[in-house]
Structures are given as structure tokens and as C-alpha cells.
Amino acid sequence: MPENPKSLRIALNGVTGRMGYRQHLVRSILAIRDEGGLELPDGSRVALEPILLGRNAEKLADLAARHGVDEWSTDVDAVLADDSVDIYFDAQVTSRRVDALTRAMRAGKHIYTEKPTAETVEEALSLATVARETGVIAGVVHDKLYLPGLVKLRRLVDEGFFGRILSLRGEFGYWVFEGETQQAQRPSWNYRAEDGGGIAVDMFCHWNYVLEGILGPVRAVTARTATHIPQRWDEQGRAYAATADDAAYGIFEVGDGIIAQINSSWTVRVYRDELVEFQVDGTHGSAVAGLHRCVAQPRSATPKPVWNPDLPETQSFREQWIEVPDNAAPVNGFRAQWEEFLRDVIAGRPHRYDFLSGARGVQLAALGLESSATGRRLEVPELSA
Numbered sequence: 001m002p003e004n005p006k007s008l009r010i011a012l013n014g015v016t017g018r019m020g021y022r023q024h025l026v027r028s029i030l031a032i033r034d035e036g037g038l039e040l041p042d043g044s045r046v047a048l049e050p051i052l053l054g055r056n057a058e059k060l061a062d063l064a065a066r067h068g069v070d071e072w073s074t075d076v077d078a079v080l081a082d083d084s085v086d087i088y089f090d091a092q093v094t095s096r097r098v099d100a101l102t103r104a105m106r107a108g109k110h111i112y113t114e115k116p117t118a119e120t121v122e123e124a125l126s127l128a129t130v131a132r133e134t135g136v137i138a139g140v141v142h143d144k145l146y147l148p149g150l151v152k153l154r155r156l157v158d159e160g161f162f163g164r165i166l167s168l169r170g171e172f173g174y175w176v177f178e179g180e181t182q183q184a185q186r187p188s189w190n191y192r193a194e195d196g197g198g199i200a201v202d203m204f205c206h207w208n209y210v211l212e213g214i215l216g217p218v219r220a221v222t223a224r225t226a227t228h229i230p231q232r233w234d235e236q237g238r239a240y241a242a243t244a245d246d247a248a249y250g251i252f253e254v255g256d257g258i259i260a261q262i263n264s265s266w267t268v269r270v271y272r273d274e275l276v277e278f279q280v281d282g283t284h285g286s287a288v289a290g291l292h293r294c295v296a297q298p299r300s301a302t303p304k305p306v307w308n309p310d311l312p313e314t315q316s317f318r319e320q321w322i323e324v325p326d327n328a329a330p331v332n333g334f335r336a337q338w339e340e341f342l343r344d345v346i347a348g349r350p351h352r353y354d355f356l357s358g359a360r361g362v363q364l365a366a367l368g369l370e371s372s373a374t375g376r377r378l379e380v381p382e383l384s385a
């Protein structure tokens with residue numbers, strides 16, 4: 001790539017899927033393209049040229065026409081062999097990822113990819129090794145860390161608001177319809193272990209980088225997974241056996257003695273303000289963050305409830321928290337990370353959320369499943385590639 005490229009050519013695979021289409025193509029790449037390109041620190045702009053990749057020519061042609069994209073192809077190898085293509089992005093089903101990413105790196109492409117990066121820790125680590133060998137820049141989606149709610153939570157940590165942090169409690173989930181009378185709002189492969197599904201595999205890689213990025217490295221895990229709903233109906237209305245876990249209850253030991261508990265479930269109904277919320281409690285303050293909002297309560301304004309089951313509660317606990325302001329324009333987390341990754345590619349420097357970080361996420365999911373199967377608490381070994 002020239003030192004000051006005028007444009008970046010980005011091959012996007014899996015753009016007919018839920019994440020690939022909405023978050024990566026429309027809200028990130030096309031949004032940046034339509035604003036005149038990626039803005040660099042010196043105020044100049046680099047144009048983005050997407051190339052849509054996939055298996056279904058009809059769907060790709062339709063997508064390209066609807067969004068004014070000039071190039072699409074079902075021949076991934078031909079696009080990878082094209083030296084003018086700078087970046088390969090992957091949002092395919094997880095099971096297809098390692099092979100595609102490895103081939104793209106061997107073809108000299110920089111990589112940006114959805115999580116989980118692989119189905120096994122060994123494969124996830126092999127990606128880090130190939131990235132090192134080929135010298136390409138690699139980035140793994142860590143979208144939650146870029147969202148306003150978690151940015152504010154991290155700011156409170158950096159400012160020392162919490163004092164000594166004691167614990168984190170996270171609640172993620174919503175009701176995913178079984179698909180019989182109402183269509184499911186997630187793809188059916190998510191509920192089949194043999195197709196790379198399961199909520200532990202899906203969410204523990206997020207929890208790894210969220211915990212690591214806000215509180216510190218995860219040192220041990222104790223988890224219990226469950227398949228609460230054993231039968232579901234797929235996109236064609238056919239009944240199938242749900243072989244993957246649809247709920248995972250985890251305890252994570254983080255940093256220097258912080259205990260984090262996170263429930264992940266596709267079988268709960270929401271009585272929360274957001275679909276995921278984290279409460280952090282420390283000696284000097286507490287905060288609750290969702291994807292967008294964050295509220296805080298300092299020690300000096302902490303009420304003193306007294307347990308009395310004989311009388312109805314008179315305090316309105318939710319009103320006792322202070323809204324933490326954004327102090328910045330709202331962002332889409334996926335787009336924010338794309339922009340950072342693209343600037344890293346242009347500057348020729350590593351992206352901070354790389355394949356090793358991705359592998360730690362895959363490892364936490366694998367250990368979570370092992371902990372559940374064996375009933376044991378498992379320490380998290382340090383990884384290197």
C-alpha cells in the first residue's frame with residue numbers, strides 16, 4: 001500500500017448476514033464512504049471502496065444495486081489474488097472463519113473480523129501466528145468497548161471513582177422466540193452446537209474483552225450452561241433439536257480479586273433499561289452501565305437502607321443515581337472501531353484488539369463450557385502465539 005493512499009479497497013465477506021449487513025456494511029463502511037471517506041488526523045480523507053463477497057450472486061447483486069456498490073463477487077479466491085485489494089473482512093458464520101482468514105493473510109491482506117475468531121483455541125492462536133508470519137495488521141471486533149455506556153464506565157475506573165473495585169454484576173439477554181408461531185429473531189445456527197452455535201461461545205468472547213478492557217485480565221472461570229428450550233423452528237419453519245446452550249451463568253475472577261458474575265440468556269424477559277447492563281461496586285462508589293447510558297452513585301451520596309420486610313419500601317432507589325454525561329457526540333460502536341482499525345492500517349501500526357485478544361475470548365468460552373461440563377473452577381492460562 002502506498003504511504004498516503006487515496007483509497008482503501010475492502011473485501012467484505014458475509015454481508016448478506018445480520019451483522020455483516022447492518023453493522024458493518026451499512027452503518028460502518030457505507031456510512032463512512034457516503035460522508036466522503038475516512039477522515040485522517042491531518043483532515044485529509046481516504047475513500048473506501050467496498051467489494052461484496054458471498055455465496056449467492058443474486059443477493060449480492062441486489063445488495064450492490066441497492067447501495068450503489070460497484071463491485072461484488074462469489075469468487076473469494078479471485079478477489080484475494082487481486083493485489084489492489086487492501087483488506088479482507090469476515091462476518092461469515094464462525095465455522096468458516098479460520099480457513100478464510102488464513103487464506104486472506106497468506107494473500108497479503110490486512111484483516112478485520114467478527115468474533116469469535118475460531119471454534120478452538122488452537123485455531124484462534126494459529127491466526128495470531130499467521131498474522132505475525134505474514135506481517136499483516138489484524139483487528140478483531142470488540143464493539144462493546146466503543147459504546148458510550150462502556151466508555152463512560154471505563155472513564156469512571158480511570159478517574160478512580162470506585163475506590164477499590166469489589167465486584168461486577170452483568171445481565172445480558174432477552175427472549176428469543178422459538179420460531180414456531182413467531183419467527184425467531186436470531187439465526188437458527190445459533191442454537192445448534194454442530195454449527196458453531198451456543199450462547200457461551202457467542203458471548204464469553206465479548207465478556208473477556210469487556211472485563212479485560214475495563215477491570216483487568218480474567219484469571220479464573222466457573223460456569224454453568226443450560227439448554228432451557230430443547231426444540232426450536234428454523235428459517236423454513238422446520239422443527240430442529242436445539243443442541244447448543246441458550247443460557248450461560250458465569251463467575252469470572254478478574255484482576256486483583258474482583259469477582260464478576262455475568263448471566264447470558266436467550267430465555268429471559270427484559271426488566272432492565274437495556275439488553276445488557278453491568279453494575280460495578282467499589283468501596284467509594286458504584287455505577288451501572290448499559291450500551292448507551294451509565295449512572296453512578298458516590299459513597300458520599302449512598303443511602304442507608306434498613307431491612308424491614310414488614311413495611312413497603314419508601315425509597316425510590318433508581319432516583320438516587322446520577323447520570324454520567326457523554327461529553328462527546330454519540331457513536332456507533334462498530335463504526336468507531338472500524339475507523340480506528342482503518343487508521344491503524346494506513347499508519348502501518350498494530351491494532352490494539354488483535355488475534356491474541358480474540359484468542360483469549362475463544363479460550364474463555366472453551367473454559368466456560370469445560371467448567372460447566374466438569375463442575376470445576378478453571379484458571380485461565382496466559383496465551384502467546
Ligand SMILES: NC(=O)c1ccc[n+]([C@@H]2O[C@H](COP(=O)([O-])OP(=O)(O)OC[C@H]3O[C@@H](n4cnc5c(N)ncnc54)[C@H](O)[C@@H]3O)[C@@H](O)[C@H]2O)c1
Pocket residue numbers: 013014015016017018019020054055091092093094096114115116141143187202
Ligand atoms: N459483534 C457482535 O456483537 C456480534 C453479534 C452477532 C453475531 N456476531 C458474529 O457475526 C457472525 C455472523 O453472525 P450473524 O448473526 O450475522 O449470522 P447470519 O446467519 O445472519 O449471517 C451469516 C453470514 O455467513 C454466510 N455464510 C457463509 N457460509 C455459511 C453457511 N455454511 N451457512 C450459513 N451461512 C453462511 C451467510 O450467507 C451470511 O452472510 C458470527 O460469527 C457471529 O458470532 C457478532
